[in-house]
Amino acid sequence: MHNQRLIKTVVLLVLVTLIITACSPQQSTLKETVVVTKEVQTVVTQEVEVEKLVTPTADPSGIKRGGILNAAISADPQGFDPHITSAYSSFQVLENVYDTLVTVDENLNMVPSLATGWEISEDNLTWTFHLQEGIKFHNGRELTADDVVYSYQRIMNPDTGSGASWRFSAVESIDAPDALTVVIRVASPSPNLLNMIGGYKGMSIVPKEIVDDGTVNTTPIGTGPFKFVEYVPGDRVVLEANSDYWEEGKPYLDGVTFKIIPEETVLLTNLLTGEVDWAGTLPPQQVTELATSGEVIVDKVSGNDYWYIGLNLNRKPFDDVKVRQAIAYAINRAEVAMGAKWDTATANQGPIPNTSSWYSDYQPYTQDLEKARQLLAEAGYPDGFKTEFMVTNFYEETVRAAQVLQAQLAQIGINAEIRTLEWGAWLEDEGKGNYDMYIMGWIGNMDPDEFYYSVHHTGEVFNFTGYSNPTLDELLEKGRVETDVATRMDIYSEVSKIVIDDAPYVFLYNPANVNAWQPYVRGYFTRSDNAINFDSTWLDR
Amino acid sequence: MTNLTSTDLILEEKPQEINQPTHGWLLILRRLLGNRLARIGLLILILLLVMAVAGPYLAPYDPNALDMANRLSTPDSNHLLGTDEFGRDVLSRIIYGAQVSLKVGLIAVGISMVAGTLLGVLSGYYGGLIDEIIMRLMDILFAFPAILLAIAILAILGEGVENAMIAIGVVYTPIFARITRGSALTVRQTTYVEASRALGASDGWIIFSHLLPNVSAPIIVEASLSLAFAILNEAALSFLGLGTQIPDPSWGRMLKESRGFIQSAPWLGIFPGLAIMLTVMGFNFVGDGLRNALDPHFQQIFSKTRSS
Numbered sequence: 097m098h099n100q101r102l103i104k105t106v107v108l109l110v111l112v113t114l115i116i117t118a119c120s121p122q123q124s125t126l127k128e129t130v131v132v133t134k135e136v137q138t139v140v141t142q143e144v145e146v147e148k149l150v151t152p153t154a155d156p157s158g159i160k161r162g163g164i165l166n167a168a169i170s171a172d173p174q175g176f177d178p179h180i181t182s183a184y185s186s187f188q189v190l191e192n193v194y195d196t197l198v199t200v201d202e203n204l205n206m207v208p209s210l211a212t213g214w215e216i217s218e219d220n221l222t223w224t225f226h227l228q229e230g231i232k233f234h235n236g237r238e239l240t241a242d243d244v245v246y247s248y249q250r251i252m253n254p255d256t257g258s259g260a261s262w263r264f265s266a267v268e269s270i271d272a273p274d275a276l277t278v279v280i281r282v283a284s285p286s287p288n289l290l291n292m293i294g295g296y297k298g299m300s301i302v303p304k305e306i307v308d309d310g311t312v313n314t315t316p317i318g319t320g321p322f323k324f325v326e327y328v329p330g331d332r333v334v335l336e337a338n339s340d341y342w343e344e345g346k347p348y349l350d351g352v353t354f355k356i357i358p359e360e361t362v363l364l365t366n367l368l369t370g371e372v373d374w375a376g377t378l379p380p381q382q383v384t385e386l387a388t389s390g391e392v393i394v395d396k397v398s399g400n401d402y403w404y405i406g407l408n409l410n411r412k413p414f415d416d417v418k419v420r421q422a423i424a425y426a427i428n429r430a431e432v433a434m435g436a437k438w439d440t441a442t443a444n445q446g447p448i449p450n451t452s453s454w455y456s457d458y459q460p461y462t463q464d465l466e467k468a469r470q471l472l473a474e475a476g477y478p479d480g481f482k483t484e485f486m487v488t489n490f491y492e493e494t495v496r497a498a499q500v501l502q503a504q505l506a507q508i509g510i511n512a513e514i515r516t517l518e519w520g521a522w523l524e525d526e527g528k529g530n531y532d533m534y535i536m537g538w539i540g541n542m543d544p545d546e547f548y549y550s551v552h553h554t555g556e557v558f559n560f561t562g563y564s565n566p567t568l569d570e571l572l573e574k575g576r577v578e579t580d581v582a583t584r585m586d587i588y589s590e591v592s593k594i595v596i597d598d599a600p601y602v603f604l605y606n607p608a609n610v611n612a613w614q615p616y617v618r619g620y621f622t623r624s625d626n627a628i629n630f631d632s633t634w635l636d637r
Numbered sequence: 638m639t640n641l642t643s644t645d646l647i648l649e650e651k652p653q654e655i656n657q658p659t660h661g662w663l664l665i666l667r668r669l670l671g672n673r674l675a676r677i678g679l680l681i682l683i684l685l686l687v688m689a690v691a692g693p694y695l696a697p698y699d700p701n702a703l704d705m706a707n708r709l710s711t712p713d714s715n716h717l718l719g720t721d722e723f724g725r726d727v728l729s730r731i732i733y734g735a736q737v738s739l740k741v742g743l744i745a746v747g748i749s750m751v752a753g754t755l756l757g758v759l760s761g762y763y764g765g766l767i768d769e770i771i772m773r774l775m776d777i778l779f780a781f782p783a784i785l786l787a788i789a790i791l792a793i794l795g796e797g798v799e800n801a802m803i804a805i806g807v808v809y810t811p812i813f814a815r816i817t818r819g820s821a822l823t824v825r826q827t828t829y830v831e832a833s834r835a836l837g838a839s840d841g842w843i844i845f846s847h848l849l850p851n852v853s854a855p856i857i858v859e860a861s862l863s864l865a866f867a868i869l870n871e872a873a874l875s876f877l878g879l880g881t882q883i884p885d886p887s888w889g890r891m892l893k894e895s896r897g898f899i900q901s902a903p904w905l906g907i908f909p910g911l912a913i914m915l916t917v918m919g920f921n922f923v924g925d926g927l928r929n930a931l932d933p934h935f936q937q938i939f940s941k942t943r944s945s
Contacts, residue, residue, distance in 0.1 A: 361896055379897045431705045435723055499884050503703040514883050
């Protein structure tokens with residue numbers, strides 16, 4: 097009897113020891129802050145603080161080839177035609193399939209891609225690009241300057257319905273004098289041209305034949321590091337390595353399988369159990385915990401996206417600037433950021449993040465309830481008013497932000513209901529101006545022109561608030577064509593002051609981009625422009 | 638557990654005549670209180686009722702008040718059940734949520750009881766084509782899984798707690814219609830109804846003075862059981878984001894919001910989950926107790942088949 101109990105105790109002890117050993121983290125991670133000095137468009141120097149988690153065992157040499165990377169993304173791609181789709185979920189895939197003439201590196205410098213170099217004429221009106229020799233599309237055909245001309249003309253053609261056509265608004269002509277040269281002539285100096293044609297994958301070079309046979313939206317054929325294999329809706333997108341890729345030796349992986357997992361918590365479980373090796377999103381409330389747990393590598397980088405409250409200037413009482421400013425004074429942005437994104441967002445009173453050289457330190461609206469009440473009284477609403485927030489559960493953070501904002505605005509008598517809509521219905525109501533206030537974000541902007549022009553210039557397509565200020569319009573038009581960086585800085589600091597004072601948007605915060613992966617995934621960096629590139633990624637196992 | 642109840646009841650109840658009507662609310666109440674599970678159920682329901690009625694006086698905090706500095710605080714003396722992701726007091730939200738649950742349950746079941754009884758009586762009393770049409774319609778509604786039908790109705794009406802009540806009400810109408818019709822068919826052929834008719838009583842008189850009293854017992858039982866399902870469905874709809882809208886506290890909605898915190902703040906899910914479970918259990922116990930109290934005959938057959 098006693099013996100039996102002893103044996104049981106021993107067995108139990110052994111088991112407990114085994115379990116404890118199995119549970120202890122095998123790899124610890126180290127948090128360090130790196131200050132990176134980077135050059136934007138070779139003229140502006142800026143300092144960026146990048147928080148990065150680095151594994152002490154990381155070894156820069158000894159890249160291992162082969163293997164399939166399982167990557168989790170949260171939404172289905174909405175079509176694969178890079179010139180037409182505007183969905184981030186499409187570009188997550190297309191980023192690896194297509195190339196642009198020039199591209200952005202992880203420090204947001206414009207660098208060569210399909211074009212090895214370029215020259216600008218004396219008068220700043222002619223740009224000449226030289227293509228690399230021997231670049232092949234995935235169907236085996238060689239890329240020529242005609243493909244570039246074709247792609248750009250397709251984007252410019254209104255019949256295509258490309259959301260990127262405005263990027264060519266300054267362009268007069270595009271020609272291919274020979275097979276490896278592309279000449280772009282602009283009507284006015286366009287300091288932003290490289291960014292316009294290489295800033296995002298909507299400017300990809302596509303072969304004419306897949307447009308002609310109508311397969312461009314279903315089976316993309318590009319020049320990128322990975323070839324498209326198949327897409328199973330609601331399940332996965334499969335890519336395989338392009339053995340003819342123009343960058344020697346890349347990619348290192350045999351392929352990438354994007355698994356579509358909409359539910360955040362399920363996605364996280366998949367990552368933790370190793371079902372997927374890489375994840376494009378994490379539940380924000382768990383980012384810090386995961387980063388310190390060491391189970392996976394969490395990479396958090398300040399992003400260029402911004403989230404804001406859009407006010408309907410065509411409706412009372414938002415037509416009164418005092419009411420808009422009262423709202424801007426009444427809210428506590430740090431709390432909103434915390435409520436919506438936990439500690440993965442930075443409060444900001446303007447759109448451009450403080451990591452950008454275009455950041456404006458004009459931040460007049462520190463929470464001041466007295467001032468807010470006074471402004472409301474001056475506008476004729478001493479007791480506040482009833483209104484609504486239009487949000488969508490497609491972006492859960494808008495619902496969460498609305499709850500915090502609702503409580504904050506109630507303090508000055510503004511009682512806002514929260515109207516939660518499905519994404520399609522939300523977009524429709526925004527387009528029709530059928531709202532009082534909405535909460536939304538804009539993503540993927542880099543140049544200040546992108547941050548302001550299309551959303552605040554009078555009558556522009558994305559100007560949903562009905563805001564119009566001739567002084568601002570004039571400045572915005574000047575800013576587009578100004579080549580002197582210092583003058584341009586002045587223009588946009590003036591622009592940001594006007595927009596923040598007029599408050600058609602009440603800006604809230606800039607979220608960080610967060611990607612996470614298993615420790616054996618190497619050579620991947622989360623980028624501030626949210627582009628997902630697996631061309632240098634490899635698996636250490 | 639069930640066996641225990643059944644034996645309890647067998648010991649307390651004496652076999653009665655099959656057609657002897659149950660009468661006297663005191664008698665029913667005494668029978669109900671004699672059932673241990675029903676006593677527990679009643680206790681839970683009284684607690685729920687107190688929470689719903691006296692919520693504003695009981696809740697230690699405003700259920701919608703944000704306190705970002707104290708979010709996700711663990712249950713302690715300041716916040717007995719902890720706080721949620723916005724620093725809202727979980728206990729206060731559960732207390733206020735009782736109001737929502739009870740309101741939705743009562744109104745939804747009220748809708749289905751009135752509509753179902755009316756349809757069932759019409760169908761059972763008149764028979765023929767009316768019966769065919771009504772009952773086939775009910776069959777169609779009955780063929781859908783409850784929650785699926787509710788979602789479909791909400792897709793037409795739009796989200797919100799009022800529409801959720803209507804949707805749940807429609808979903809449970811066929812059950813009441815069937816029960817009523819069954820009883821009405823039997824009662825219609827009794828001699829006293831024939832006698833009444835022979836004396837020149839109108840259809841309305843017969844329905845209100847003979848039919849309805851005879852179907853009231855099964856309807857009351859069904860209503861108390863349906864309340865449990867209605868509350869469960871409201872929680873499910875709110876969990877899916879179709880029921881109670883933010884920021885109003887609803888147990889289902891609290892469960893939905895707790896999903897991201899299962900590991901870091903489990904109390905966010907556990908307490909509303911417990912509240913739903915206890916409430917549903919309470920209604921079920923009382924419903925079972927009522928069934929036994931109102932229909933001793935049924936209870937006997939029931940307990941015999943159960944224990945065999």
